[in-house]
Amino acid sequence: MRFDNSRESDNVEDRRGGGGRSVGGRGIGIGTIVLALVAMYFGVDPSVVLNQATNGPAPSAVSRPAGPPANDAEAKFVRHVLAxxxxxxxxxxxxxGKQYAAPTLVLFEGRTPTACGTGQSAMGPFYCPGDQKVYIDLAFYQELKSRYKAPGDFAQAYVxxxxxxxxxxxxxxISGKVQAARQRAGEREANALSVRLELQADCLAGVWAKNADAARNILEAGDVEEALAAASAIGDDNLQKQAQGxxxxxxxTHGSAEQRMRWFKRGMASGQLGVCNTFQSKAL
Structure with missing residues (x-):
């Protein structure tokens, strides 16, 4: 991934080393993490789900050492991608005919307060509509590389x-309408709506990649394959098979590996918002 023509964003809030804590207690299964992510996205404190999974009132907290300097290579990379x-x-x-209001991206370690409840590293990267912020513990990138076998800078950018x-x-x-519909639906239908929301976000990531490359030539050989590997690795079917066989x-709640790759490729092939309407597509 090239940043020759790219600036760095000022909309990054670095909370690393500022009181972040890591979660102790029993291990948390991938199914619990998925539930916690869905809960957070729709405004429910995910710590309720995670705490129940650790079989205790509140997970033990262990202070973590001070985080890396604000200008470390990982933070610079994130600022470039966000820009x-x-x-x-x-x-x-x-x-x-619209005006874009950029989100803030928060770097944290362990756990951090959000308008959607307590964010925790175990949940992976997430977006909170309540404060319009993206949250990520950069340790996830090592997890993406080692556990999910999806290395590469563009895999990280895709996230x-x-x-x-x-x-x-x-x-x-769109998010507000989906939230309202999920509240009226049964569990199966609510899950299906979440899948459509997530696949649309994958498609929008593809739209971004297509347009950013056309404007500033950011892609290198192998970059698209890195993003597809990441999309596949975190497909619900692969995660569930890894966790329970x-x-x-x-x-x-997020879509299969095949669906996630296909919708990313669809957005990237077109570069147009209109191709990402997963809610009108009969076959996902």
Whole structure:
């Protein structure tokens, strides 16, 4: 991934080393993490789910050492990627007669307060519509590389672009409509709506990649394959098979590996917002 023509974003809040704590107690299964993510996205404090999973009132907390300096390479990378999303979505919104309001990206370690409840590293990167912030513990990138076998800088950029895709959904009013519909639905239908929301965010990540590359030539050989590997690795079917040996499609909340890759490729092939309407697509 090239940043020759890219600036660094000023919308990064670095909370690392500022009182972040790590979660102790029993291990947390991937199914619990998925539930916690869904809970947080729709405004429910995810610590309720995580605390129940650790079989105790509150997980033990262990102080972590001070985080790396604010100008470390990982933080600079995040600021470059976030700037790319800002410039790209500002132009797309302008072309569609709208004004883009950029989100803040928060770097944290262990746990951190959010408008959606307590954010925890165990949940992976997430977006909170309540404060319009993207949250990420950069330790996730090592997890993506070692545990999920999805290395590469563009795999990391895809993760950020997906969460910013949720911000775009929030600005366009899609998230609020989905939340209202989920509250009226049964569990199976609510899960299906979550899948459509997540696949749309994957598609929007593809739209971003297409437009950012066209404007500033950010992609290098192998970058798209890195993003697809990440999308596949965190598909619900692969995560469930890794955790329990089999997949239960009705319980999916983010989409299968094949779906996540396909919708990212669809957004990238077109570069147009209109191709990402997962809510009108009969076949996901």
């Amino acid at each position: 790319e999303t800002e410039d790209t979505w500002a132009q797309i919104f302008k072309d569609n 950020i672009a997906h969460e910013v895709g949720h911000h775009v959904q929030n600005l366009l009013g 089999y997949a239960v499609p009705d319980s999916f």
